[in-house]
Amino acid sequence: EPEVTQTPSHQVTQMGQEVILRCVPISNHLYFYWYRQILGQKVEFLVSFYNNEISEKSEIFDDQFSVERPDGSNFTLKIRSTKLEDSAMYFCASTLSRDINEKLFFGSGTQLSVL
Amino acid sequence: SQKIEQNSEALNIQEGKTATLTCNYTNYSPAYLQWYRQDPGRGPVFLLLIRENEKEKRKERLKVTFDTTLKQSLFHITASQPADSATYLCALDIGDYKLSFGAGTTVTVRA
Numbered sequence: 001e002p003e004v005t006q007t008p009s010h011q012v013t014q015m016g017q018e019v020i021l022r023c024v025p026i027s028n029h030l031y032f033y034w035y036r037q038i039l040g041q042k043v044e045f046l047v048s049f050y051n052n053e054i055s056e057k058s059e060i061f062d063d064q065f066s067v068e069r070p071d072g073s074n075f076t077l078k079i080r081s082t083k084l085e086d087s088a089m090y091f092c093a094s095t096l097s098r099d100i101n102e103k104l105f106f107g108s109g110t111q112l113s114v115l
Numbered sequence: 116s117q118k119i120e121q122n123s124e125a126l127n128i129q130e131g132k133t134a135t136l137t138c139n140y141t142n143y144s145p146a147y148l149q150w151y152r153q154d155p156g157r158g159p160v161f162l163l164l165i166r167e168n169e170k171e172k173r174k175e176r177l178k179v180t181f182d183t184t185l186k187q188s189l190f191h192i193t194a195s196q197p198a199d200s201a202t203y204l205c206a207l208d209i210g211d212y213k214l215s216f217g218a219g220t221t222v223t224v225r226a
Contacts, residue, residue: 004158034176034214038173043204043216056213091158095212100147100166106158 002026004107006092012113013082021077021110023092032075033104034067035095036060043091049075082114117143121205121217129225136190136220138205148181148188150175151204153219159204163190195224 005024013019025032034046048055049067057065066078076096079086089109097103118141128134138148147166150202151159165172165188172179178191192199202219209215 017195031212035214042218043182043214045213048213056210058213059184089156093158093212098212100164100208103161104214106160109158111156 002105004094004105006090006094006107006110008018008110009108010113014083015084015114016083019079019112021079021090021092021112023075023077023107024073025075025092025094026096026105027073029094029096029105031055031098032067032069033095034077035091035093035106036088036094037091037109038088046077046090063112079112082112084114087112087114116208117141117207117215119205119207119215119217121203122220123218125221125222125223127223129226130195132195134192134195134199134222134224136192136205136222137204138188138190138217140186140207143209144183145207145209147208148179149206149208149214150177150179150188150190151206151216153202153204156201159206159216162203164215192222195222197224197226200224 007022032049037043045055047061064080091109092107095104120139149164150162153159154194163179165179174192202221204219205217206214
C-alpha cells in the first residue's frame with residue numbers, strides 16, 4: 001500500500017529555534033493535512049492544505065506555524081520560534097479527494113522535543 | 116463544541132474473546148464516523164467508516180455499529196488475537212477531513 005513519508009522521525013530543538021518538519025504525501029493525492037498528538041492526549045487537527053493554500057486551520061495553528069508545498073512532492077510544516085508546549089508527535093496526512101470513500105493516510109510522525 | 120468520549124479504561128481480554136469499544140459524541144450530528152487503529156509511535160491507520168444511514172458495517176473480524184439516536188458507535192473485534200493489541204480511535208469528520216478524534220481505547224489481547 002502507498003505510504004506517507006515523514007522526516008525526521010525525531011527532532012530535538014532548543015526553545016526559540018525554528019524547525020521544519022517534512023512530509024512526502026502519496027504521489028497522486030491532492031489534499032494535505034497536519035495533525036499533532038501531545039503525549040497521552042488526543043490527535044488534534046492543525047491545518048488542511050489544497051491547491052497551494054490553506055483550506056482550514058485550528059486555533060493551535062497560530063502565526064508561529066506555516067505550511068508550504070515547495071515542489072510537487074514535499075509538504076512542510078514550519079514552527080518559527082518553538083515553545084516547550086510544541087513538544088508533540090506531528091503527523092502528516094493526505095487523501096486523493098474529499099469523497100468520504102477515499103481514505104485518509106497518515107505518516108508515522110515526527111516526534112518533536114523542545115528543550 | 117463537539118465532544119467525543121471513548122471507553123476511559125484500557126481493555127484487557129483473552130485471545131479468542133470479543134472486544135467491544137464504545138464511542139459517544141455530543142453536540143454534533145455527523146454524516147459518518149470513522150475508526151482508526153494506532154500502534155505506539157505510529158500514525159493512525161484507517162479501519163472502517165460507517166454512515167449515518169448504516170446500522171452496521173463489517174470488515175473481516177471487525178464490526179461497527181452506529182446509533183445516531185443514542186449518539187454512539189460500538190466497535191467490536193471478534194475472535195481477538197494478540198496482534199489486535201493497539202489503541203483504537205474513533206473520529207468524526209467535522210468538515211473536509213478536519214477530523215476530531217476521541218482519546219482512544221487501548222486494547223491488550225492476552226495469548
